[in-house]
Amino acid sequence: MSRTRSFSQTNRRRFLRGALGTAMALPFLEVFAPKKASAATPPKKYAFMFGGMSIGSNSTGKIAPANAGALDASNLTPALAPLGEAGVTQEVTIVSGLEIPTGSTPPVAGRPPSFHSTSHQVLATGRRFDVENWGALPGVSSDWVAAATLSAGTSQPVLVYRSQPSFYRVGSQGTTDGIISARLNGSGNLEQVPPITSPRVAYEAMFSGFVPPDNAGADQAKRLLALRTSVVDLVATDASELSKRLGKADQIRMQRHFDELRALETRLDAMELPTGTACSMPAHPGDDPPIGDAIDPSGGGEYADNYTNANGYSNEDLRASVMTDLIHMAFACDISRVSSFMLTHAQCFMNMYTLLGLPSDLHEISHGSIGGGTQAETQAALGQCAAWHVKHFARLVQKLRDTEDTDGSPLLDNTGLVLAFEGGWGYDPAGGGDSSPHSTENMVMLVSGRAGGLNLGQHLPAAGAHPSAVLNTVLRAVGVDATLGEVSGTVDSLVG
Amino acid sequence: MRSWGIAALFCAVAGCVGGIGGDDEDSAQGNGNGGPGGPITEETADEIGVSGLRRLSVAEYRQxxxxxxGLDPESAESLLPVDTLVPFDNDYTHQTASEALIAGAELLAGDIAxxxxxxxxxxSELVGxxxxxxxxxxxxxxxxxxxxRSAFRRPLSEDEVAKFASLSKIGTDNNDFWLGVNAFLRAVLQHPEFLYRVEIGEPVNDQPDVARLNDFEVATxxxxxxxxxxxxxxxxEAAETGDLETSEGLAETAKQLFADERARGRIERFHAMWLSYEQLSDTGLSGQMHDETNALIDRVVFDERRPWTDILTAEETFVTAxxxxxxxxxxPGSEPGWVKYGDSRKGLLSHGTFLSAMSKFGDTSPTQRGLLVRARLFCQEIDKPPPELMVNTDMPPDNGNPNACKSEKYYMSTEPSCSGCHQLMDPIGFGLERxxxxxxxxxxxxNRPDCPIEGVGNFIGVGKFEGPGxxxxxxxxxxxxxxxxxxxxxxxxxxRAELxxxxxxxxxxxxEEASTKDGLVLDAFIQRYVTSDAFRYRREEAAQ
Incomplete structure (x- = not known):
């Protein structure tokens, strides 16, 4: 939201309603992308993805290949196999050896010794963990940094999604583990941005306003949209009036509510789909898959008995597919140019049984526990879990590569993408041990997108570099001249 | 360590036995403040808490x-953002008006309409x-x-009625009366005055940050x-006719509400969120555990109106075979029923619900159970381990001997650098280990028949014990x-969790006022609270 936005601002809908009264609808791109320079230079896009797990420390569990240099079919680890399956090995680079420093007083861009819930905030913002405000992102995350440069004129400045809708843990909720996006609000205060976790909400937030021109039901669809828009307009006007009667603290809350209502109203404007581009409306995802119950790992019986059921899983595989499809189409339609997508919570307790046949949750697997498996088995399991995250990343890369931007070039040429993981492996200052999953040594990130000449198809070791330096590099590749928090460096081998 | 010293509150024998549910209430008196518009005493002013704009929790929205x-919008669980449990689901200081909320609420309102x-x-039934x-x-x-009036919890002004009635034009334009009704229902069900509980009130002389709530706000x-x-x-209606202006009126109202079936659900869920078993599955055996605990709460709080502590000391429990x-x-036979314990069990602390909470590393966690008892049951907060101790709370305790029994692996309550905090927690948990x-x-x-569980606990500052009883x-x-x-x-x-x-x-x-020599009956406390003068007021929150 712009800081200058106020209750008195004339809203776009009133202006558009007149236009829609005629047979001619406004050209799509003029509405949503008024600042777009020309069809010859499509806007740049930035996609951030996150997996809430640590990576393994040996050949089957870890993600990076043993050797540096070109990636190819011969050296893809099991975790990277989905790149080959999607045919995007040459579009992706893996950066390894990344590290977030630790200290009992968190150092610059560092975290405290205890691992859980202390790393994703740092890697997303480049700022040291805030021990006074435990769990909250300490600064603006890379998605909103990117949006400040890239998102002008789009109806959704950042798509903030999470495919895992629940923490799945009896007696604990992991509230801050589920948020990896933070921005400055209209009052200039840092604000955590909770993600959309419902595929249906995500879809409708993006595509409600679109009416296919030759659909027989177009008139009815337009009537419904007009109804919804009138209602939201009334509600937003009332929110504005109500705000005037509130005390200061409540006024700030209501202002936020109002801003979001106006944003919704803009999105509800009946729009024709643009023609002559790859933009098309995906099928409605339908009702959300049911949300799985929490897992009780002490539920009695054999260990595996607590997992060989439907608990702890809400069809995240389908949810993630819907959400990557939406990010893809948002970029193709220029509805949004930035996304922040948590595939899984930090410290993820998703049950991996339905998905991968592993009777354990992701967190326990990271700790080598799949109900008594051998070390080799648990490392293999860990690789499979990482591969699930990589699969969805690869899927987005593939779709962006195979879809044309407005100038006919692949969308991927104008995009920078990153997949980050919560932890690496190595020294754990809290628990001791040199190959602990409770470590932010030896972290990896997957990078893709040909914007700014990123060096793809490689395994690039970057010993000791900060994960946020990778984000800086990708941000600069998409034309965002920003330094993330306290991290000013880049990973130079990633460019050119 | 933060504020674990609780202000010890010894319940004095008070002369007043008040209660909501029964016939013997000696209806609580206010402490002498004037009615509407009157001045407030310093004592009342001292007791007025901060209130902010509170969004209905998902559970409140559904109910x-x-x-x-008359229909339950179950999809609210998926379409609205998950509420933060701290430990209750309605803490407004944790609520954010995000795109996820606004887009979800609009869809949900549309589904219902x-x-x-x-x-x-x-x-037809709804419209009347x-x-x-x-x-x-x-x-x-x-x-x-x-x-x-029902949805906004107050009568609408003429202007408001006219504004909402103008939505009928959508129906008129499309020759469909019900389309207008649809628009109106959508407007209400996503309206900020529906989604939020708005408290504004009237300013109070000499108290710049304090406002007196109107009767509809009090009713809400x-x-x-x-x-x-x-x-x-x-x-x-009671708010409209001024019935809530007096302590007697409030007392009567609270009594009626407490007699409502929904009050049982509310108080049951209060316990579940408070004691951290709310997320325990409600199917199968764990569903029967929920029933067991709820039956005890119903019996003590509602049916027999006994002191709340009877929930801890009950010698019977309601179980299936x-x-x-x-x-x-x-x-109990083929039907669920009350059975006597006759062992070292008593009350809620022996229930599977309570005992399931906060387990860790595939078994009970003496530390977490101790923390649950201290922080939730005794309101004695214990801080996170200080960073300089390099504590890893995510790995099972390890005393360096891989063959050690669990009781030895939990070495923290005797290790000098840890024991300052852990001696307050772990010995409590060990008393429940059996x-x-x-x-x-x-x-x-x-899996360790060679490791006997002693089952002896020590609640430092209170005493030693064996088992939940x-x-x-x-x-x-x-x-x-x-x-x-x-x-x-x-x-x-x-x-709001922060007090x-x-x-x-x-x-x-x-x-203090609601306690008797037998203890604190929950509805007596509620009675005292809602009839206190401070209940009618709010304090303005400091803006950030």
Missing amino acids: TVVDLV DTIVADPARR CEPTSATDDACFTAFVERFG RLSYFLIGSTPPDWLI ELAEHYGLTS YDATGQYRTTEP ELADLAVESGLVESCVARQLYRLAVG DEHDLALVERAV
Whole structure:
């Protein structure tokens, strides 16, 4: 939201309603992308993805290949196999050896010794963990940094999604583990941005306003949209009036509510789909898959008995597919140019049984526990879990590569993408041990997108570099001249 | 370490036995303040807590819609953002108006409106009049007035009625009366005055940050506190006729609400969130555990109105044959029923619900159980381990000997650098170790028949005990638990976990006045709280 936005601002809908009264609808791109320079230079896009797990420390569990240099079919680890399956090995680079420093007083861009819930905030913002405000992102995350440069004129400045809708843990909720996006609000205060976790909400937030021109039901669809828009307009006007009667603290809350209502109203404007581009409306995802119950790992019986059921899983595989499809189409339609997508919570307790046949949750697997498996088995399991995250990343890369931007070039040429993981492996200052999953040594990130000449198809070791330096590099590749928090460096081998 | 020293609150023998549920209430007196517009005493001012804009929790939204339109919008669980449990689901300081909320609320309102309007019988019943034509403004306006009053918890002004009634034009334009109704329902169900509980009130002389709530705001406070839903029509009427102006009126109102079936659900869920078993599955054996605990709460709090501590010391429990067998108790027969314990079990601390909470590393965690007892049951906060200790709370404790028994691996309560905090927690948990995370009795550690469980606990500062029964007795004897229960209930009532000196002043006085030599009956505390003068006021929140 712009800081200058106020209750008195004339809203776009009133202006558009007149236009829609005629047979001619406004050209799509003029509405949503008024600042777009020309069809010859499509806007740049930035996609951030996150997996809430640590990576393994040996050949089957870890993600990076043993050797540096070109990636190819011969050296893809099991975790990277989905790149080959999607045919995007040459579009992706893996950066390894990344590290977030630790200290009992968190150092610059560092975290405290205890691992859980202390790393994703740092890697997303480049700022040291805030021990006074435990769990909250300490600064603006890379998605909103990117949006400040890239998102002008789009109806959704950042798509903030999470495919895992629940923490799945009896007696604990992991509230801050589920948020990896933070921005400055209209009052200039840092604000955590909770993600959309419902595929249906995500879809409708993006595509409600679109009416296919030759659909027989177009008139009815337009009537419904007009109804919804009138209602939201009334509600937003009332929110504005109500705000005037509130005390200061409540006024700030209501202002936020109002801003979001106006944003919704803009999105509800009946729009024709643009023609002559790859933009098309995906099928409605339908009702959300049911949300799985929490897992009780002490539920009695054999260990595996607590997992060989439907608990702890809400069809995240389908949810993630819907959400990557939406990010893809948002970029193709220029509805949004930035996304922040948590595939899984930090410290993820998703049950991996339905998905991968592993009777354990992701967190326990990271700790080598799949109900008594051998070390080799648990490392293999860990690789499979990482591969699930990589699969969805690869899927987005593939779709962006195979879809044309407005100038006919692949969308991927104008995009920078990153997949980050919560932890690496190595020294754990809290628990001791040199190959602990409770470590932010030896972290990896997957990078893709040909914007700014990123060096793809490689395994690039970057010993000791900060994960946020990778984000800086990708941000600069998409034309965002920003330094993330306290991290000013880049990973130079990633460019050119 | 932060504030673990609780202000010990020894419940004085008070002369007043008040109660909501029974006939013997000596209806609580206010402490002498004037009626509407009157000055407030310093004592009242000291007890007025901060209130902010509170969004209905998902559970409150669902119950409210059930009560307004007669259908349960289950998809609210998926479409609305998950509420933060700290430990209650309604803490407004953790609520954010995000895109996820606004987009979800709009969709949800549309789903509900569409469902109602698509059903001729349901829509006619709700609207209350049969439209004579698509332009039946009289029917539409009457519905707006009546439904708006229920949904906004206050009568609508003429301007508001006109504004909402203008939505009928959508129906008129499309020659479909029900399309206008659809628009109106959508507007209400995503309206900020529906989604949020708005408290504004009237300014009070000489108290710049304090406002006196109007009677509708008071009715809403009462209703969401006691039944977790919108005020019933009779309550809005009571607010309209001034019945809530007096302590007697408030007392009577609270009594009626407490007699409502929904109050049981509210108080049951209060316990579940408070003691951290709310997320335990409600199917199978764990569903029977929920039933067991709820039956005890119902019996003590509602049916027999006994002191709350009887929930801890009950010598009977309500079980199915299957659950009785699981616990090793006498079977109640084919139907669920009350059975005597006759062992070292007593009350809620012996239930599978409570014992399931906070387990870790595939078994019970003595540390976490100790923390649960200290922080939740005794309101004694214990801080996170300080960073300089390099504590890893995510790895099982390890004393360096891989063959050690669990009791030896938990070395922290004797290790000098840890024991300052851990001696307050782990020895409590060890006193419950003979009861596993499902409530089954055991005498050796899991998969370690060579490791006997001693089962002796030490609640430092209170006493030694063996098992949940003795812990319950200690808790009751300490006199510390009742003020904590009251404090937790107050947190639920105000939707805020952080309490300040104003909040505590009110809670502690109400506990003292409501307690008798037998202890604190929950409805007596509620009575004292809602009839206190401070209940009618709010303090403005400091803006960030």
